[in-house]
Amino acid sequence: MSALTKTNEQMPAKVSAKQTASAGQYLTFVLGGEVYAIGILNTKEIIDYGYLTEVPMMPSFVRGVINLRGSVVPVIDLQARFGKGNTAVDKRTGIIIVETHRDTEEGDQQDIGIIVDAVNEVVDINQSDIEPAPSFGAGIPSDFINAMAKRDDRFVILLNVNRVLSIDEMAALSHSVEYA
Template sequence: MQISVQPRMAGIDAQARGLAMAAGAGAGGMVAQYVTCTLGDAEYGIDILSVREIKGWSETTALPHAPAWVRGVINLRGTIVPILDLRSRFGLGQTAVTAMHVVVIIQTATRMAGLLVDSVSDIITVGAEEVRPVPEVGMSVPERLLSGLIPREGAMVSLVSLDNLLNLPDADLAPGMPATLS
């Protein structure tokens, strides 16, 4: 039996558009909205203003000499979009992809990418005072890939730093490869 994730994603897309419009009309950055997604039991937040769409997993075309966390590329309505395995990027092993996995398409400045995650779970609204700094030690995710932590219902939502996430560390670069994904 195959379960469709499309109705859930359509609802989250509609909620995201509504919240993004409300955020644009809100009081100058006092609150922010994040799309939360899961990798195993951990929850991560992606700035809703950077989320372009959420789509079901589809196979990618591999890129030679790309870092292990770059799953490949897809053609999204004429735009070639790199798909990053967020679990692998965070050093948590590679995702064993199923039909239930989703890709969050994000846009920052002039860069677009898809983030492979286990699921998209919610949209949260938080005040700036709720965001805590990322500790410098004791984390399995490299600190530079996170921009903050939000305590929530006995757990933490780790905020993804999209700019840092899309910059390739020198150790992952193939000869002649640019330092950022575009």
């Protein structure tokens, strides 16, 4: 009976990764000319782009680590993660510190910084403004997108933070680089 209970407890975590986004507050930002958003509950803070310590043998989208109040926080170049080249750093470039979770029984969490061209604002998005993610055409892997939100006659791409910043996938990629 406990094996059945464990299976049922684990199912919602996997199903929720494929569900569309829900109404709420989102932090919007610009990356490569497109507007993206992540749930405000995933966002811990926003900092200016600063000194990064490069770590050898990491995938190209891992730009390095920063010291955030004594903690080592990996910093991901989101544009490179999407396969669109490196983000050009200028005076508006920022780092959003995001809390991610692993789909494990322990529920491990990790803070990860993502480099963005510019942070815009926090917006309220209604459920009526949310459309399912397209299966093609966004220029990034479709499982990285939770949904699309209509805002000011444009679409904002609502990212699936736990998929885009999957600790397990990035660890696997770093091992493949290490042994390549």
